[in-house]
Structure formats: structure tokens, C-alpha cells
Amino acid sequence: MKKKLSTDEMVKRLLAGDRRSAARLITLVENEMDDHHRVMSLVYPHTGKAMILGITGAGGAGKSTLTDHLIGKFRNQGKKVGVVVVDPSSPFSGGAFLGDRIRLQSHSRDDGVYIRSMASRGYLGGLSRATYDVIRIMEAMGNEVVIVETLGAGQDEVDVIHIAHTCLVLVTPGMGDDIQAMKAGIMEIADIIVLNKADLDGADRSLRHLQGALTAGSFEEGEWMPRVVSTVSVANKPEDLQGIDELTETIAEHQAYLRKSEVMDQVKYDRVEQELGLIFKDELQKIIFRGLRGTGKKREYIESIIEQQNDPYSVVKEVLNNYLIPGE
């Protein structure tokens, strides 16, 4: 029943904007199936032009609802939009409940919007391992903006900064004082801090704390100083929404800043370095485990560690010395 298209044919259709091929290729990449690397090699030349917008913040802060509004703004500018939304996988069953689409319904009839839900599949850092590649696939599909929404993040899920050009961190009133805002980690990665649900009690106080924390930082001349934008993204009447236009303009300002400054060169360099590191790690692990399995040594090593006759660091050193760097 199922028509089996070749990988190359699917990539060809992807480049023409075909949703089903995009969807299939994303699955292929997410599951690390055989053609994964070939797909990415074919896709790569068609990437690098889209604006990648990261959205992170705690669960329930309003990431998806705000994303829904931002999609509308980018669509009004005539841009095609791809959206990756990540939710956590269960550490027990490996299953997931991906519920972000519920808040992303304003554009369900719009062909210019492609939304994909992904489970984190045990990857730490707020994204899933495949997110990097999925963004590329969305770029190759012709989307001029790709929005990456992380799973509900705590203080340290900051990987989105390795992917996004512009990073929004959402907070809500009552989430802590300026001391919280000064901590390292997630608050540091924000190009724009969004104080969402700004109609709730305590919003003024939170705004003061956030601004206080930001102005305590020192910024060099010409450097982007993170902004705070207050938003209300749920309202009974559209005119009661707040800050969405201001946020859209601030995103545009950050983009303009990136284009002007040399920061973008560094961002690109860091990103490729990060990605190469990840791929090397994955591939080397595969090669080493495959090699060990052939010799039956893998089990032997693992058991020796369990029985405390050996430790993981010594095993890794021994394996690398014996198998990868012969003679050294």
C-alpha cells in the first residue's frame, strides 16, 4: 500500500516544498535511519538563509501561545514559517505527550506554516538530538523563519542558543526577584526577555527586577543589550493583547544588529563547531562500540566495571590506546 519513494526523490520533493516528504524525512532523521547522513548532505546546501528564532522558558510560561502570535506576524510579512516544538519524553516508558499543537491552531489551514512536534528522547538541554537537523530540513523546505520552541526549561536547558540566531526567554510574574534574574544559565542566553502574562499581579515588580538585573551587567559599545518586553498573549478581545507588536519589532532590531555586527560570523563559527563536536561524539561512539562488540570485549569491560575491578575512565583510556591510536 505504501509507496516507497527513494531518499533522493524525497529530498527533491522537499526542496519543492512538499509537506509529506518533509514529514517523512524528519522521521528518518529523528530515528537515525540508514540514509540519515545522506539526507543531511543533500539538504545542507539549501540551508543557512532562514532566520532561526529560539523560544524557551518554564513549562506553562506561554511559549506556544506566544509562538502562535509570532507565526501570524511573520505570515503578515509574507514569510513562510517552520516551527519545531519539543516536549519531554518519559524517562520511564520512553513515550511522550506532545501537546503544543493545541495552542498553535490559528494557522492550521495555512499552507505557509509547517509545525512539527518532537519528543526530547532523553536528550538533555531542552531540545532533542535531531532538532539541529530538523531545522535544516525546514529551511530546505523553503521556510524563511524557523521557530524552535524548547520543552519547559528550568535554569540550565540552554542548548537552544547553539541553534537560534535570536533567543527569547519567557518568564512570568512572580517567578523570582533580581537575584534569580542574575543567575547564570537560561537568563544569560536571552537576547530578549519576555515578561509574559503581564496582566497578572506582580508584573510591575517583576519588570523592575528584570530591568534591574540587566542594567547591572556591563555591555561594550555596540554590543546588544538584552531587552525586556512585557506581553499579554491571551485575551478575550484581540485589542487586549499586549506587546506582540513591540516584541516583533524588537526581534527585527536584533536581527538587524546581527546583520550589521561581526557577531554573526562568530555565531556561525561556534554553531558549526558545536555541531561537528556532536557528530564526532556520536559517530566515534558508534565506531568504538561496533568494534568492541566484534571482539566480545564490550560485555567484558562493562562487567569488569560493575564488579569494580575497573573504572570507566581506565576502560576508555585502554580502548582508545589499543584500538584508535595504535603505537602511541
Added chain:
Amino acid sequence: MSRGRKKRILIAKPGLDGHDRGVKVVARALRNAGMEVIYAGLHQTPLQIVNAAIDEDVDAIGLSILSGAHNTIFPKIISFLKDRGASDILVFGGGTIPKKDLKNLKSLGIGEIFTTGTDTHEIIDYLDRTLKR
């Protein structure tokens, strides 16, 4: 965590029916059985459901219908899937659906209908059996 193919299931409630306790119980059970459940929520049109299923590249669509509109909605879903060349996506459902309608729905291409009182394990077993690929 295990890698490789995970079953992806779109769960939705089509039409004007707000009783979502049952569908949430099913979604949770599938999650606990290791599946990735994309929960599309209430008041979905057949076209919205089919488009979401294609974009999310799901293996199956599970629909909960308690409004009596099953004889309208299921055929529409099947026909939209066919239009888009996506008939390989399994469609199953549940809810308050009279026995006399089951045969007709199945003959249209609905994989299985689980009526009220079904044990969630039955649904999981069915998906495990049917989605081996």
C-alpha cells in the same frame, strides 16, 4: 533511552463535543506504553486532523467521538487521507458508537472502534499488533 522507530499517534476529538476525559485517558495510556502521542485536542475539523497527521508523520490517527457524528466524520477523514495519498495512516476510534454502525465504519477503512468500557490495554495491544512495520 532506546533509539529507533517510535510509534507516533495523533489523538484528537473532532466536531462539537467537549467531553475529553476519555480521550485523555487513552492518550496517557499510549504515552505510558512508550508511544509518542501528539494531542490535537478538541473541536478539530477532519481537514485539520488530516493535515496535522501528515505534517507530524504519524503512524495512526485515534479519534474520540461522543457526539453521534461518527458516520459523517470518519468517512471524511478517510477520504481526505486518500486525496493526499496518505491512506497508509491507520485510523481508529472510540466513544459512544452504536454496534449497528461498526460494520459500516470498518468497511470504509476504519481499523478498529473501541466503544465505552474498553480496557486501555486492548487499544495498546491492537496498535502494537497493527503497526508492526
